[in-house]
Amino acid sequence: MAAIELRGLTKVYPGGVTALDSLDLVIPDGEFFALLGPSGCGKTTLLRTIAGLETATAGSIRIGDRDVTGLQPGARDVAMVFQDYALFPHMDVTDNIAYPLRIKKVARAVRAQKAREVGERLGLEKLMDRRPGQLSGGQQQRVALARVMATQAQAFLFDEPLSNLDARLRLEARTFLKKLQRELGVTTVFVTHDQAEALAMADRMAVMENGHIRQIGTPAEVFQRPANTFVASFIGSTPMNLLDGVVRGDTLEVAGCRVPVPETAAGRLADGEKIVYGVRPEYLSYAAEGPIAGKVVLVESLGASYLVTLEVGEDLVQVTVPEGREPELGEAGCAVPRPDRALVYRDGELV
């Protein structure tokens, strides 16, 4: 078990594409850390660079007390679960799990014993003689996890570990993975493009865009206080309302309405400044009277709640409303922001 420390990590691909631009990141020992971002943001490159499958152009990587920047993947003492699990089709489950031990020249009997122990822990004991081709997706994933566990590596790296599972199994696997990581206490970095996955599983997460880390924090921090408008619009199952506005004394003029300056930004705004007012639909309530008045133009069901879209001047504002209280189309209504959850962005950064 060890911490992972990245300093000024840069990766430029031949051809000049900068996938990682001078990243600094410290992942403490035992943390379950998520790398989240849209496709092409560099999250997978970052994971592969930590693994040693890509060589860093500049910067350093430390795992524990060792600088591993120049080491081969096999010498870094990390283990990885690949998106397609990368199980060897010609080996049975036991041999697959024990493969890294075989490379390390562990005696056959010890290998088999270890594979059996880990396999039992993951509920694979009845499948040990099967080939990967005879296993379901969920079982293959557990074999890949068992292979990683058998190595007793310093850190685990997961590349989109859940994306090949069907939706129902994915939820189950999410809970399972989180529990397993907690029990093992091994520093784990995982890459995902699914924000729900990152929010649910990670202790902390980094949101990436174009080779930069845009925010690092716990899921709650990232969800409640996105550090910039990119993170604000990327995180959340329903996108955050981001409205252009201007500071007018101790109120904000947003979409033609006057809203109070949120608690988070109180005293830090100058009169006449241009800002972006951000508030999640979940942190707005719908009422007959309120600061943001508009007309209901769309009502969408989210299951237990409804997403109501209000037309406010030329802007659209989305509000979630509990079931049974959804308004009629065309009705005039107001959105009331929760003062401690509304945010103000100046030049794209949180005030």
Next chain:
Amino acid sequence: MSTDAAGLGRVRASAFVAPALILIAVFLVFPALWVVLLGVTNYRLTGLAAADPEFVGLDNFVSALTDGRFLDSTWLTVQFVLGSAVIGQAILGFTLAKVLHGRVKRFVEGLVILAWILPSAVVSFLWIALLDRDSGTLNTLLGIPGFPWLLDHPMLSIIVFNTWRGTAFSMMLYGAALGNVPPSHLESARLAGANGWQQLRDVIFPHIRGHILTNLLLISLWTFNDFTPFLLTAGGPDGKSEILAVHVYKVALQGGELGYGAAVSTVILLINLVVAVFYLRLLREQR
């Protein structure tokens, strides 16, 4: 479910298959049977036995299998197949496919394919020009005029020649096969600390096992039956490069013993069958 998915009925379905079957029968099955039939006669190209061949039973086979020249020839063929097909073409082809990348790869591919598609007569002439003892390119390059490659090292010459000739096929086949090895499997092995040889053994070979066996089957049979070396050495000197295809030509067409030649051909056919069955068995085996 009906087995007659297209609803043609037996007669019309047979009509579709018939042209292919007739061609195969006329050009493959009939000649093969004819050779087997000839093998049990004393049929000759000229003389009395040409006019009135007699049935001689297994005499031809017995004399072939006890004939030192035939056995030598078989042994030379084994050397030729192992040396130029298995070791030469397959290993060199695999190595080229594995090692080369990008522009160098395309360049080498172009060169070796050229060697492969040129007609045998042209290629043989080029090699005679290369290996000629007095004014050959090789001797000029090495500065050893007068060294008789084709006389002193006839087997080595035709083995190198056939390797040069046929490597393109193996290289392209392995190139395609290697493209199908999932990168994540190689990376997984690398993360476990596997070195180059271990990656070959545990990831690449198991993945391309079918390609390897198919490749070996094809090039073994092609090489076994290859007649082109005759154009370089004519089986000489003194039968030192007389592989089976050349041997049959010499006894049957130059020596005129068609019955005996047919018997030897039948033996070659059987050896080919055994080789093919051996590879196909391996191929079908559960991995």
